[in-house]
Amino acid sequence: xxxxxxxxxxxxxxxxxxxxxxxxxxxxxxxxxxxxxxxxxxxxxxxxxxxxxxxxxxxxxxxxxxxxxxxxxxxxxxxxxxxxxxxxxxxxxxxxxxxxxxxxxxxxxxxxxxxxxxxxxxxxxxxxxxxxxxxxxxxxxxxxxxxxxxxxxxxxxxxxxxxxxxxxxxxxxxxxxxxxxxxxxxxxxxxxxxxxxxxxxxxxxxxxxxxxxxxxxxxxxxxxxxxxxxxxxxxxxxxxxxxxxxxxxxxxxxxxxxxxxxxxxxxxxxxxxxxxxxxxxxxxxxxxxxxxxxxxxxxxxxxxxxxxxxxxxxxxxxxxxxxxxxxxxxxx
Amino acid sequence: xxxxxxxxxxxxxxxxxxxxxxxxxxxxxxxxxxxxxxxxxxxxxxxxxxxxxxxxxxxxxxxxxxxxxxxxxxxxxxxxxxxxxxxxxxxxxxxxxxxxxxxxxxxxxxxxxxxxxxxxxxxxxxxxxxxxxxxxxxxxxxxxxxxxxxxxxxxxxxxxxxxxxxxxxxxxxxxxxxxxxxxxxxxxxxxxxxxxxxxxxxxxxxx
Numbered sequence: 086x087x088x089x090x091x092x093x094x095x096x097x098x099x100x101x102x103x104x105x106x107x108x109x110x111x112x113x114x115x116x117x118x119x120x121x122x123x124x125x126x127x128x129x130x131x132x133x134x135x136x137x138x139x140x141x142x143x144x145x146x147x148x149x150x151x152x153x154x155x156x157x158x159x160x161x162x163x164x165x166x167x168x169x170x171x172x173x174x175x176x177x178x179x180x181x182x183x184x185x186x187x188x189x190x191x192x193x194x195x196x197x198x199x200x201x202x203x204x205x206x207x208x209x210x211x212x213x214x215x216x217x218x219x220x221x222x223x224x225x226x227x228x229x230x231x232x233x234x235x236x237x238x239x240x241x242x243x244x245x246x247x248x249x250x251x252x253x254x255x256x257x258x259x260x261x262x263x264x265x266x267x268x269x270x271x272x273x274x275x276x277x278x279x280x281x282x283x284x285x286x287x288x289x290x291x292x293x294x295x296x297x298x299x300x301x302x303x304x305x306x307x308x309x310x311x312x313x314x315x316x317x318x319x320x321x322x323x324x325x326x327x328x329x330x331x332x333x334x335x336x337x338x339x340x341x342x343x344x345x346x347x348x349x350x351x352x353x354x355x356x357x358x359x360x361x362x363x364x365x366x367x368x369x370x371x372x373x374x375x376x377x378x379x380x381x382x383x384x385x386x387x388x389x390x391x392x393x394x395x396x397x398x399x400x401x402x403x404x405x406x407x408x409x410x411x412x413x414x415x416x417x
Numbered sequence: 418x419x420x421x422x423x424x425x426x427x428x429x430x431x432x433x434x435x436x437x438x439x440x441x442x443x444x445x446x447x448x449x450x451x452x453x454x455x456x457x458x459x460x461x462x463x464x465x466x467x468x469x470x471x472x473x474x475x476x477x478x479x480x481x482x483x484x485x486x487x488x489x490x491x492x493x494x495x496x497x498x499x500x501x502x503x504x505x506x507x508x509x510x511x512x513x514x515x516x517x518x519x520x521x522x523x524x525x526x527x528x529x530x531x532x533x534x535x536x537x538x539x540x541x542x543x544x545x546x547x548x549x550x551x552x553x554x555x556x557x558x559x560x561x562x563x564x565x566x567x568x569x570x571x572x573x574x575x576x577x578x579x580x581x582x583x584x585x586x587x588x589x590x591x592x593x594x595x596x597x598x599x600x601x602x603x604x605x606x607x608x609x610x611x612x613x614x615x616x617x618x619x620x621x622x623x624x
Contacts, residue, residue: 086492088470091472091474091535091537093537119535122533122534122535123530126515127514127533130513141537141538167588190603192600193521193530193581194515194603196528197529197530326599326602327599328602
């Protein structure tokens with residue numbers, strides 16, 4: 086691990102000013118905030134992340150879950166994944182989020198990982214994690230080793246000729262289906278970014294993964310009020326039963342009125358370069374009867390834009406079955 | 418990405434550890450039949466590798482009920498602080514990347530992977546390691562249950578397994594063996610003592 090200066094932030098403004106000196110908030114940032122540390126320390130040990138300054142934000146007052154005035158939920162960036170998953174209101178009103186969190190990582194890691202940190206979780210692409218191999222995300226212009234390499238676990242949606250790395254988060258997939266808002270405080274004050282705009286496609290700048298700018302600190306995630314009558318579910322499929330990243334996952338929020346689907350939100354994990362919302366699937370569901378035919382049509386619509394690589398063609402079928410099964414479960 | 422500046426290096430101070438490393442490097446270079454100049458480069462590289470200047474950080478925390486104040490390189494993980502600075506070697510280093518669970522300890526009563534946490538992040542925290550759980554002659558019920566059920570073979574993962582199992586008692590977890598397996602999935606046992614580990618945990622849970 087490279088040497089770095091360590092400081093403990095007691096004041097968000099000072100932490101933001103210090104971090105604003107970084108040339109980027111994306112890959113290669115010179116200043117990093119540390120909360121849980123489960124991604125950052127891992128990547129620093131691999132020399133994938135080499136910050137010269139690490140600011141511990143664990144003492145900032147961002148660990149509460151509060152009601153919003155309109156009946157939604159405001160989640161502090163430092164709320165640990167295990168606490169959020171077991172929070173009574175999350176379990177009651179946002180089951181998909183609790184299920185997604187509990188399907189991720191291990192009991193130990195969930196006790197460490199935070200809401201803000203999970204949003205910034207990095208890809209598990211083996212070439213990104215290996216500094217001996219070319220990777221456009223780690224070293225722009227170096228080339229992508231995965232496209233002609235080991236790509237079984239990598240993305241089939243949102244890819245580019247420069248990067249096919251999968252976003253590994255379960256939590257972010259649930260937040261996408263729930264249409265969460267990310268609250269960011271930066272040098273210019275506070276801004277609220279809908280989660281659908283928070284993550285960027287790799288395009289020709291795969292080193293840029295989010296809209297985060299130097300100095301930006303995620304302070305909260307806001308969930309809109311739960312939709313009356315809607316039910317939600319998260320299904321994750323993987324190579325082993327526990328403690329593994331998704332090959333395909335689905336987060337669904339569905340309301341049925343008078344035998345027709347009146348509200349549908351669909352997001353998928355393990356298949357996209359970002360948490361993957363599917364407006365195509367939602368359109369195929371809304372107004373239709375909730376049955377296997379409708380679900381299969383929605384799943385087919387969701388995967389129509391898929392571009393499989395040499396080893397991950399199976400994900401096209403797997404993701405469709407995952408989504409169909411999640412939809413059947415949520416309306417059962 | 419910032420370049421390293423000359424000021425990032427400090428002069429070589431020979432201690433037992435870097436002396437051995439430098440000698441080892443010279444030996445390796447000689448063995449390869451490299452010219453003297455190349456050997457000198459290898460030795461210089463070894464010297465730099467061992468003397469990158471780290472930021473020193475003070476951390477005050479409680480470990481197994483005892484107040485500790487450590488001055489550590491900022492890169493020191495909680496795991497390395499426990500093992501190398503406090504000589505509490507009951508906590509094991511397995512993968513060092515949060516994948517195996519051998520380094521599991523309790524921070525403020527909750528289980529965490531000590532390898533993925535900087536020691537400096539634990540100012541004011543209460544840390545419990547296996548040594549703080551029980552000792553020979555006064556074992557924690559979970560330690561006793563692991564003995565009774567033969568919940569190990571080589572024993573390397575055992576400390577992490579027991580720390581995880583003890584924390585699990587206070588977490589939401591269903592009654593079935595399958596629930597315990599799911600909750601314990603962050604602790605890998607390559608000997609495959611899983612069924613005995615689950616039996617030990619269930620015995621303690623059922624009281």
